[in-house]
Amino acid sequence: MNLPQDRAERKMKHPLAMVDLVEKVWEDWGIGEEQTIESLISGNWEKIVGRDMASKCAPTNLSKDGKTIQIRAASSTIKQELTFRRTEILKKIQSVKGCNTVTQLRIF
Numbered sequence: 001m002n003l004p005q006d007r008a009e010r011k012m013k014h015p016l017a018m019v020d021l022v023e024k025v026w027e028d029w030g031i032g033e034e035q036t037i038e039s040l041i042s043g044n045w046e047k048i049v050g051r052d053m054a055s056k057c058a059p060t061n062l063s064k065d066g067k068t069i070q071i072r073a074a075s076s077t078i079k080q081e082l083t084f085r086r087t088e089i090l091k092k093i094q095s096v097k098g099c100n101t102v103t104q105l106r107i108f
Contacts, residue, residue: 037099038062041069048092049082057082057107068104069093082107 016024035043038061046054056074063070073079082089086105094100 035098036062037066037102038069040096040099041093041102044096048089048096049085053078053081062102066101068106069102070106070108073107079107 038059041048041059041062045059048054049057056078057071060070060072062068071082073082082105086107090102090105093102
């Protein structure tokens, strides 16, 4: 009723060592290979909006087409300030290497 011994041995897989498993997952997911536009913007956020504003707002995500970055503001006052500075913020985002595709801000 069982498989012949030689076939059973071929089908058995030995468990991966944790180091090998982590390596494989990092490779499959592309971790550490390339920075995304979102990570570039987040990493430069204080330079883009200034130290005072950086603690009161944050980029949350990028649209699928890569053109619109969403920004969460801590209050309506901060939202209004970001709206007034929209053009300036977009220029600073576009000046970050690899982020020139961003052309719109969505502030909420």
